[in-house]
Amino acid sequence: MNWTDKLSYQLFEPDRDQTPGEVIFFKLFELFVLFYTIKFAWEWGIYTQFRNIEVVLPLGLANYMDASIFFDYNLALIIAGFITILSVAAFFRLGFKWQYMVVMVLLHIQYVIRFSQGEIPHSQNLIGMAVLCFAIGAWFFPDKKQMPRFVMGSIIFFIGLGYTSAFFAKLVGTGINWYDGRHLWLWIGEKSIDILSREGIYSPNILQTLALQSTAMASLILLIGWMTELIGFTMWWKKLRPYTTLLLIGMHFGITLTMNIRFDAFVFQLILVGFPWYLLIDRYVNKTPLFMKKWI
Amino acid sequence: MNTSSAKRGLKIIGITLLIYTVLVASHEGEFWPFSIYPMFSQAGNPWTRAMVIDVTDRDANEMWEVHALDDRTADVVSVGYYNVDQIDFSNFVSKTENWTGSRRNALIGMFGSNVIGDRQWMVSKVKGELIGADSIAIRIIPFIKISSGATELNPNLPESDYFRGNNELDR
DSSP states (O other): OOHHHHHHHHHHOTTSOOOHHHHHHHHHHHHHHHHHHHHHHHHHHHHHHHHOOSOSSOOGGGGSSOGGGGGSTTHHHHHHHHHHHHHHHHHTTOSOTTHHHHHHHHHHHHHHHHTOSSOOOOTTHHHHHHHHHHHHHHHHOOSTTHHHHHHHHHHHHHHHHHHHHHHHHHHHHTOGGGGOHHHHHHHHHHHHHHHHHHHSOOOOOHHHHHHHHOHHHHHHHHHHHHHHHHGGGGGGSTTTHHHHHHHHHHHHHHHHHHHOOOOHHHHHHHHHHHSOHHHHHHHHOOSOOHHHHHHO | OOHHHHHHHHHHHHHHHHHHHHHHHHTTTEETTEEOOOTTOSTTOOEEEEEEEEOTTSOTTGGGOOEEGGGOOSOEEOTGGGTOOHHHHHHHHHHOOBOOHHHHHHHHHHHOHHHHTTOOEEEEEEEEEEETTTEEEEEEEEEEEEOSSOEEEOTTSOGGGTBOSSOOTTO
16 A cells, blocks of 8 residues: 555545444535535625725736626625525535536635735635535535545645645745744734724733743744644544644634634634544434435 | 545545646735645734824824824724724735825725714824844834825825835826
8 A cells, every 4th residue: 555545545534434424414514614605705795895996916816807897786796696506506416516616616706806905814715625625526526425525535635735834834934933932923013903903902912911021932832833733734644633633723722812813714614624523423323314315 | 435436536636736736836825715824924024004093183293203002192993893804904005006096085985985074084004023132113104194085195204105106197
């Protein structure tokens, strides 16, 4: 068995039979992705319709088209409507096997028109990757037993890859001294201005105060977070996955406390994909509901 | 899923990863949802954000002076209260290179002239940087004063702070 076979074994677990718990969990996870897909589509669409004025920063496909066209004529709302209809139909397996791919393209367009104002947020990336994995899975693995395994395995692969690539982006962008605590001071200052501007008031919390009082403490906070990113790829191994996931969730809480950046959808998705919830469901359910068999 | 399907699955992940790499490499690390997650990758650099300060009752000479965050005396206007996305607002102010008439009016449009009413708000840049070995400095730079129907640039700042590119139309 070479390393690619070992990796595919860890991600897709080909020797494990499909259980009712796996089917139920998969549909619940798909419902979670569906909820956030529709939520983001409408939030971005409504903001674009009422707030976007000029293109400040073209992202993705906006490099090849004039994104400002979508600021008027309710086009962003119409796209949100299409995403809603197509994704709900895809959830119930109505329509075509490439339907999720259309949702993916429309969601990308919705993202680039909404975030043409200068901000590049990442808190919605995992939902986007999940939609992409559903799109690829529905297209290439439409079989009821294959699609759940491919979708979950590929999502885990890209989550682990994303964290580890973030580690290397910091190493390349700054160097080995990235964890210098004074860098955290600058970021705390920057985020404090964002909050002061957004809310009109700001006061640092206990962790921020501790970090601002001690370079060593600030450096330790950065170093722990950075090392956690490095080991993100260990999610690929099913036995290590829950432990790596716990560390990553802890890191996100640390980011929220020190820099006031929340990654709600990110953390929810980590909680869902990082632990073998199907085992828990299998303890209480021994038969897949008939309606769910139709939607898988 | 059987073993051959698992191998096929990994091949498809590999092809997706190849497309991922090409797209992020050719689009400065971002092609949503693909990303190299470069946030915070360049540490230690000075930063610029933005905030709005209510200068309605302020002295005309004092309102344009650059001052430290700790020396701020005027109230900060909560942009979130007016449903303006702070990050978008900050990027709009800090990344705009040519403050044409339409760009300046866009600042009023973000809030709505009826919302501003008879008040005078100072759109300010806020700059942070490391000073020496153990401290950071945060300065507030009054940039553009907005009211319901007009905008005014800081007379103490050089014109190059407002017009850096070639587009000099509609000043």
